[in-house]
Amino acid sequence: MPYLSIEDLYVSYGHNPVLLGIGFAVEKGEIISLIGPSGSGKSTLLRALVGLTKPHAGRVFLDGRLIDYSNRRSLRETRDHFAIVFQQYNLFQNMTALRNVTIAPIKVKKRVPREVEKEAVALLEKVGLGDKLKSYPDELSGGQQQRVAIARALAFKPDILLLDEVTSALDPELVKEVLDTVRMLAREGMTMLIVSHEMAFVREVSSKAVFMDEGKVVEVGLPSQILDHPKAARAQEFMAKILRH
């Protein structure tokens, strides 16, 4: 049984349907990249998985259990397994880098502050920010903020890490430092669901690619297959456009 299984998921914003019956499965340790044109519903899917946007039909199973998104307890339990990193980092602006990483484990998971702090320092060192523990988000570059956000997500000890276009808001020279951090997690076997427009990166790290368009999964396969020899006409068209420049 797959670790995460998404079946026939429907989401809409008001009367505007965004996901129209999405379905695929994620095994533990897999890295799945969601690719496709803007507005195809990739980010919405990630938001729906953590309950930021309520799905109105379809089922999501996590470790064999059906998630009930309208039930607070089920939702809280589900969110314990996920961590999401946003395009705009969304660090807590009133807290230092260290506090951003430690706050949820201390306040939500009620863990011992000293332990959490030790782990957080190690995590921030791991993402190359050992010297920025006391810096506030507005004193950090975009790339640094995004690495703090990744450390914050890891401190939550998620089973699945969701990365929502984590490099899209960054200057080109800062993209590498963030991608290197994700590469490191990939080597460590972290299960990830990645929305990305960095095709070379998708090819390199992901075990599977899911091509989405207009709220539907168009094609699923190995990244090399999807990127180089897509079968679906819509995917061929997309690849031709992005690979041309």
Add this chain to the structure above:
Amino acid sequence: MIESLWEEIPRFFTYYNWIFLLEAAVRTLVLTGVGCLIGFALGFYLAIVRVFRGKKYIPLKVVTIFFVEFFRRVPFLVTLMLVFFFCQGVQLNVSVFTVALITVCLISASYTAEIVRAGLESVHPAQWEAGEVMNFTLAQKLRLIVIPQAWKVILPPAFSFFIALIKDTALASQIGVIELTYVGKVFNNKGFTAVLAFGTVLIMYYIISYPLARFGAWMEKRFALSKH
């Protein structure tokens, strides 16, 4: 005129006049101080109610919005009369000072509720979402994430409102509360020149409002501008 002023001063600053003036200053101070504190606490609560989600809170939210919109729209003097006649109507035996105090709290609560609401709304929704996905409770999101970031938007208008409120309490003289403005009128009626009577009152208002303004500036520095 200057000579008459000079001649009046020894007669003006007698022991009993001082007592009369200081007692009035204390009343103005208490009206403002208690009005600010209770008003702000209640206003904060009213603003928080509006971020509650869920059907069961709808009646509470409707009452809150009605309260805020009502007291923000009715002039101070009219509110004062409403409270005054309401207390009379239900045969509640309270002093005019209490009536003024209740009025100040009602008005201050409704204004600060809007100021706090604007502050909470100024915090980017993504900050709420980041807290939401990490399973913070509503209280934790407010206390740890949103309110600390909202202070810089809340404090400046809150303190300018409080300072305006000091001056608004002058209207309490209309129902017979012996506060600073009332005392100014009494002195004037006793034959002292308006310059002396109201000039003294003006200085007293300044003495009360200046520290409040400084306190506001200090709070802004402490909570809003620097986070270090």
